[in-house]
Structure formats: C-alpha cells, structure tokens
Amino acid sequence: MATVNTDTTGILSEEGRDKREEIIELLKKAYWMEIETVMSYIANSVNPDGVRAQEIKESLEQDITEELGHAQQFAQRIKELYGVVPGSEEFAAEQSYLQPPEHQTDVVHIVRGVIEAETGAIEHYTRIVEVTDQVDPVTQDMVIDILHDEQGHRRLFEGFLREYEAEGLA
Numbered sequence: 001m002a003t004v005n006t007d008t009t010g011i012l013s014e015e016g017r018d019k020r021e022e023i024i025e026l027l028k029k030a031y032w033m034e035i036e037t038v039m040s041y042i043a044n045s046v047n048p049d050g051v052r053a054q055e056i057k058e059s060l061e062q063d064i065t066e067e068l069g070h071a072q073q074f075a076q077r078i079k080e081l082y083g084v085v086p087g088s089e090e091f092a093a094e095q096s097y098l099q100p101p102e103h104q105t106d107v108v109h110i111v112r113g114v115i116e117a118e119t120g121a122i123e124h125y126t127r128i129v130e131v132t133d134q135v136d137p138v139t140q141d142m143v144i145d146i147l148h149d150e151q152g153h154r155r156l157f158e159g160f161l162r163e164y165e166a167e168g169l170a
C-alpha cells in the first residue's frame with residue numbers, strides 16, 4: 001500500500017499544486033477572519049449595557065461557538081490540502097468596525113459592525129466557492145455550508161437593525 005499520495009489528477013495531485021496553493025491562501029485568510037470574529041464577538045457579547053443589549057449579547061454568544069467551528073473547519077481543510085495552518089504571529093487584525101464603541105449602550109454600532117463582518121465573510125467565501133468550482137468540490141461543499149451560516153447571521157442582525165431604524169434609534 002502506498003504511503004504517499006499517488007493521485008495523477010485532481011486537486012491533491014502534483015499537477016494540481018498551483019491551484020491547491022491558491023486555495024490554501026484563500027483558506028488561510030478565511031481562517032483568520034473567523035478567529036478575529038471570535039475575538040470581536042466575545043468582546044461584544046460581554047461589553048454592552050442596557051435592556052436592548054441583552055438580545056444582541058445572547059445572539060453573539062451563540063455565534064462564537066459557530067465561528068470557532070468554522071475556524072477549525074478551515075484549519076482542517078488547509079492541512080488536507082497539504083498546507084500548514086499559520087501560527088499566531090501571522091495574524092493581522094482588520095475589523096476596525098468591531099472595536100468597542102465609545103458608549104457601552106451603543107448597540108447600533110455593534111449591530112452595524114456585525115453586519116459588516118458577516119458581509120466581508122460572505123464576499124470572501126463566495127470567492128472561494130468560485131475559485132474551487134470544478135476543481136475542488138470538497139472545499140467548495142464545505143465553504144457553501146459555512147457561507148449559508150454567515151448569510152443566516154447577517155440576516156438576523158439586519159433584522160435587529162431594521163427594528164432600531166423603525167424605532168428611530170438607527
């Protein structure tokens with residue numbers, strides 16, 4: 001039995017190397033996006049004050065587990081594609097819009113920040129779905145499921161924002 005990969009075609013073959021490396025880079029970015037989202041959602045599930053903040057905090061608390069699960073899925077797929085999951089020193093923060101607001105009762109700031117984070121994820125994952133089309137159906141299938149989760153997250157927070165807008169708070 002062969003102990004090394006002897007595929008001659010497909011994403012795991014020697015011929016598939018360039019495409020595979022392109023996909024691994026996209027998966028690393030996705031991994032970091034999930035990790036940063038976990039950090040931002042932890043902070044924003046704890047910091048806010050007030051009655052209106054309660055629903056947001058509980059919702060973000062649930063999302064933390066889901067986003068962490070996404071990060072683990074991206075990491076696993078990086079390895080399966082013969083990549084290496086990056087170390088923490090390669091991390092660079094990008095979510096300026098999800099920093100704690102000046103006032104901890106400013107729930108609208110958080111809701112808008114979450115919508116922006118989810119939109120960023122949706123755009124990046126849509127790109128992965130396109131790049132993997134016809135060449136890496138396994139990664140594509142995984143990312144479609146994650147993309148579905150992010151669309152659900154964004155829709156929920158769009159609903160929160162609509163309510164605040166209707167009440168003249170946003």
Ligand SMILES: [Fe+2]
Nearest residue numbers: 034066067070
């Ligand atoms: Fe996620």
Ligand SMILES: [Fe+2]
Nearest residue numbers: 118149150153
């Ligand atoms: Fe999400």
